[in-house]
Amino acid sequence: MEREAEFRVLSSLLSDALRGKGGAALVTGPAGYGKTTLLRAFGGAAAARGAVFLSATATRTDNDPWELFDQILRHPAIPSTVPGALSHDLAEGGDRTLSAAQLHEIWKPVQELARDTPVVIAVDDAHHADDTALRGLLYLSRRLEAAPIVVVAALSSCPLDERALFSAEMSSQPHCRHVQLGPLSAADVADMVADDHGPEAAEFDRLSGGNPLLLGALIEDARDRGASARPGSIAGDHYVKAVWRFLHRGHPALVALAQAVAVLGEAGSPALLGETLAIDPMVAAQGLNTLEAGGLVDAAGFRDERARDALYAKVPARERTKMLLRAAAVLQQEGAPALRVARLLAAADDIGEPWMVGVLRNAADQEQRDGDFPCAVRYLRLARQAVARGSAEEAQITSDLAAVEWQLDPLSVVRLLPDLEAAAWAGHLRSDQTENLVTYLLWHGQREKAITHLTDREGNVRPTGWTSRFRSWLYPALLTGVGGAPADERSVEVAVIGGARIDDDILIAAEQALLNTRLDDSALVPALTALAVLVYTERLDRAGVWIDTLLKAADRRGSVTWRALVSTANSLIDVRRGVLRSATTHANRALSLISHRSWGMAIGLPLSSALDAATGRGRHDIAASLLTVPLPDGIFNTLSGLYYMHARGCHHAAIGRHMTALADFDSCGDLMREWEIDQPALIPWRSDAALAGLRLGRTAYARSLLAEQDELTQPWDMRTRAATLRVRALLAEGRDRVALLTEATTTAEQTADLVGLATGLVDLSRAQRTVGDTDAARTTGLRAQLLIEQSGLEALARQLPRDVLTAKKTRAERKPKPPQPAPSTRELSDAEQRVASLAAAGFSNREIASELFITVSTVEQHLTRVYRKLKVTRRPLLAKALNSHA
Template sequence: MADRKSDSGLPGTLVGRAAELAVLTAHAEAARAGRSGLVILSGPAGIGKTSLLRAFLDSDACRKMTVLHGTCGEVVAGAGYGGVRALFGGLGLSAEGAQDSPLLRGSARRALPALDPRPAEEGPSTAATVYPVLHGLYWLAANLMAQGPLLLVLDDVHWCDERSLRWIDFLLRRADQLPLLVVLAQRTEAEPVAPTALADILAQPRSSVIRLDPLAGTDVAEMARQVFETPVEPSFAERATAVCGGNPLTVTRLLRELRAKGVPPDEDGIREIAEVGSYVVALSVRALFDAQPGWVRDVATAIAVLGEEDPEHIGVLAGVPVARVAEAVDLLRGAEVMAPDRADLAHDVVRSAVLEAAGEEPLAELRARAAQLLSDAGRPAEEVANQVLLVPGTPQPWMCWVLREAAAQAEHRGAPEAAARYLYRVLEAEPDSLSAHVPLAKALAEINPAEAIRLLRRALGLASDVRTKAPIAVQFGLTCLTVQQSPAAVRVLSEVLDELEEELGPDPDPRDRELRTLVQSALLISGSDEKATINTVRERFARIPEPPGDTPAQRQLLAMMTVLSAMEGRSVRRTVGRARRALRSSDSGLDNWSLVFSAFTLSLADETEEALDALDRALRRGQDSSAVWSYVVTLSVRALLLHGVGAIPDALADAQTAVEIIGGERWNANVTTPQTALATILIDRGEPERAEELLASVTRPNLDGFVLEYHWYLMARARARWALGDGATALRLFLDCGASLDESGFANPAFVPWWAEAACVLAAEKRAKEARGLVEHGAELARRWNTPRALGLAALARGVTTPGEEGIALLTEAVEHFSGSPARAEHARAEFLLGGALLDAGRPRDARERLRSAADLAQGCGALALARDARNRLVAAGGRMREITASPVDLLTGTEHKVAQLASRGAGNREIAESLFVTVRTVETHLTSVYRKLSVSQRADLASVLSTTSRPDPQAPAWVFASRGRR
């Protein structure tokens, strides 16, 4: 290895680190072969981490890789995406060059807020920007990896901000089979800026930790030979090792001081080691300052405060001309106080010694001046604020302004942790300020909602009037949702709404009316989430007239009112009218939840085409903004809707994609709808064992308190048990579902029709008389809701529990109702049950006709379990039919089906990966499997093969096939 500079700046070779260098080299070779890896270098200050990294980066192992190398520093510790900018800063990516840079194509453009050090022209966005920026940075790394293996090296990672660490964690969890190596170096004795985020990275299963141990005596002897260029007594090297603890930086400084004093490396020199070695770095710094003019010390101190900075600014802070700055830098570099390859001090240990020599009070004044200097120079607020954070004491008024600006910039970058650090300092100076509490709570809403709620409670107490209090209450209510505190949200929002209505009177002006509507919608959203509060908000909103839907807040309120109206199951026409008014605007004021809730309501009313259109809009928004959580929930709701209308292959594709996406997210324990949707579909596919395994993986706390998710979950568990032959448990779960719905006040017969399922279980177990109450209950609900599907369910439940010809007539009625509804799978089931009843009544010819229809319908829907049952019963009745076997397309997994659909419409692998939130390598793997299963060799063949599964069934509504073609 060629001679080089060590951490101290002394000439020499890397000593004593051959084994560690070999480990890094092996990881680099694995990354070049497509096996991603993570290496953590750890050890105390001066142990040689930086020297090892430099030797590694100069080695042949890294010459065939794209290398991004950055160092975190205390001056920018905790800044939003400071670590990311340290890595990517050398690429010169900015908003101006985004159009031209191939690295920023596609979703990678969303990385710009994290990369550009300047504030964006547009105003700060919300905490929802966090995931899009992470997603964009991932695709930026993916674009780099498309050019070749990528090596990310981040030194002094203990100073790294939380959001940059979260991105590294995000990247590594998506890095399987990618040519990526991440190397992080940290000081073990330093308290990390973001300990939890760093701990999550260290817990990565692919991580490898290299702990740098102190150098042995033989290594110190080798270093001494390089310094003195004369023979070294073994006892001299052993003593130096003991005094310095084998720390390379301290050893190097000790040897330099001894050489400068003319001390030889022999027995006589041993006596000097203890005196010099006990404080060698501080001693060398002070000795240098004592031997040089005062302006050299002032320049060194200014550099220690500002870091790598423009010489003019260093000169202003130090109070010396720029020419003197250059002269001082040369002197400092010659004395190995400055780094040899950058305009900064050689090491953090050296920085600490320089700052310590300045004194506590002068240093505090110098930091305040540094912040003022950067502010006057027009630097971005985050840069100025990072200096302000290091100034002890209460921030001055101008500092608070800078901290607020910095928080806005950090929030725009999607770095709420950094925004919170800035705003906490504002709160120190303004403990009773609303403008400190509310933005801080907003920054903490996703990362520490409990603290956000505490701050918002305090803010509500500080608000002087109800108009000021109302938006705070809205923020409080929506934050409470994340920690399942709906009762607290409902209490606060109800109190504020009472105050607001009293203050505004019956006829407020448009602005006040919109504010009142916003509070109402937040109350309805918060209160509709849990069973503990649903009845309270239902009673309140029974007295509120429905808004026309002319404004964003009105449409949000209408969307939520449609849910309550639909779940009461009383007026389908009124409910559909509300949902359509909520959906009638296409502007950005209509958020995804308004779309999803309206779609859910329309699906209950059999208005399936409109519901699918609304969900498609919501999914496109989720893709455009990389809002993965809402995208996953929307995809899961669409899967349940498609399942309900018998489009089971498409439903499977949606549900499995949603489950695959949440597998890479840390918040997956708080999501249940994807697993429930997939389990529901797997049961109809004839895989109840897999469904049960999936449902067993659901761990969301207090699941039984939620009004929608819990009932979907119970129904899936019950149907899985029944499919596995456990009728007793299935019946208990169905009845539990009914009791829970009653507690929630939900009476829509089309939402989880537990009563019809329970009736079928009782009929199958020859206990039909016990179902009489359930059947009448369901029939009454169906008459009130009065949709074809609801009426079909009621007739089916009555038919299976009524013997003889009367039961056959009721099942025939059920078939007729379902044939006029979008519920194709229910239609197939009704045909199957009718065929069974006819067979039991001694009418095999009529039975065979119905069973054949059931088998055909079920197979066309993808309900393979029902299709096989119908075919088996048909054969037993003397009919003939081929075995029900899966078509080649049925062999595809849900995600393979989704990938194949997109590829058949001309989407490239990258476009597919971006739209499904997966890696390009994952798409390639799925496509390889698709080609094998479908026996095709190229994309062009996919469309013709997939289209064979979408031929119109003569009994299926035309909209089903139109929607399939649309997607």
């Protein structure tokens, strides 16, 4: 086992013996390091070179010194009568302390044998030998100068097995050599596994720690599994058995110590292990050093989890619990951090004393701040089991537990709602905890119960902070139904839904709210409402920046619910930008992060986004499958349900079911009027209903809806104004239609709405063709085609006249390449052209950076130069400028 250097030391002693000079050696090393193998190899070499090899192995259970001598002397070269006679003489003496005369008699046969041939005596596991037997070896080792005898004793280097006096005496002899076996080097390990598992040599080295015993077992495991064994999966049954052999061949304390390390994990310091096992901390420290030297553990714990699990399983459950609780108590007394103590309590899955509840709650709070929500849930569940039912303490723990579970899966909170309600009625919840309770009830459709916690006995609304705003977003009827904020209140949280005038002050307040967002339940509404202000005022780039920030924070904290919500917001923004493939990706991610039932009343948001994206791309099969997702009862009493209903109506309209579509649009309108939130920035249902009405021949109905929408549209809402103009154009003829569609596309260019702009351009191209403006129609159509290709609007592409596609192809094939112009301020570099094209297609700066493998800062620099060269000031104008520049 790669011990050539050590073997040469012993061989040199044998050579001296063959020349008539005796010697001795101490071979030390941890269990499994190959001491026995080395002695056997040396014995074989000695016999091959003509020496007599006498061997013995000491055992921990043998306390009779004669046992060791008997093994040595029972050799064919020694008369068989000698051991028996010596044994009889010692037994007759009845004294375990051997005199010099008795030792002389014991070694006399060996010395006589050495007169004719060199003798090698090897004693394995000498640290187990009786003190008397070791004295006998020392007696012989002092008399080797004139006799060709070699004495080799192998001992464990474990401090717990140390035989200090024997080792010191042997080492002091001038003819004694010390052979210390260390771990195999990485190169040695690589040599041993190179034939079959060379690429995994580093893993073999890591798992074995250079211990030959463990390495051999790993090689066997790898061979059993064949060539398919992968790093991290090498260790198997052979390895586990080797670990047990290592432990049982060492000091008895090692097994208990290794099991305690397995139970306590990273908390297992020498002092704590000593307290837990009721042993001297110095003994624990020495044992840990032995486990580390033997390759079982390193600074991070067990090198392989299979070994840890095997040791852990051997500890009876009751003993494990006692060990963990004892260790937790010791750490608590020492003032250890709550997290360290709580991990032991959670592993014990039991609470023995009242102080442990406080520790678990403190640790849960820390884990929540650090984003380890599963651990926080475990601590709080354990703490909740240990307090009195119905107590104020249980109410606080239950509220904390619900807040943490909400971050992982909103559905898990449902089972806690009855207890939380009872706690609220008993006055055991703080106001912020009551706000959270109302949020959970509204989310899961328990509206009436939520209202009872929003009002006092006289029916007046309690001031409940952000929860009062939340009800306005999820249940708009509650905004006025139970005395909510007045519609003209100028604040970020009601600006959009209440139809308030949005100016620079509100926009600044929205960004400030996002800047101060902390990912907990209280931040849910501020973040979403502030994003809504940016989205509905076409600040989509800014909203996208905040989405990235929130998503990174959610990923960092491990909040699944927040990731789902932010992904939904990302998808909704992509739908408004017309980047439908990206919108589909984000919506699908949101729906996969938590179950449909976990979404509660909010499921209409990701479903509506996915529906809009599928409809815009002409993927009506996907849209139809989305409509089969079960919806919770009462969803159409929520704003989420309105978005879903509107998206469903758009799908029906796209496949020609105009009557069904109109029913959805009219229902949206009825509810929005009833809830007093009827303003187009939220849902522009009138333009869609007017279009469906026109398809059904209801011209007067369509005109009245468009007039109403014109009156309600806010000055900043260019998106809705463009949509109104597009539909109104269908009521006009000839050049009046061309004029209205031209105004509609000009208005759409002031927004990020690529779908609306592309739709307007397609309609304009067709209208221009109708009045005979063939060249203008072709130019407009080509521009629409560019947007359609950029946005993935497969359905809209089919509405383009065939000659537009033909003209585009002919133009590309026949147009001669112009001579390369001299550089000018207006010429775009290749890099600027790539960035500008993606920006015109609706990609965010982050997406452009990812697509082109550059930094966001580089994207911003390119766009600054593009705007200057093309003389545009807004991103929505890029597509037209690029087309003209081409």
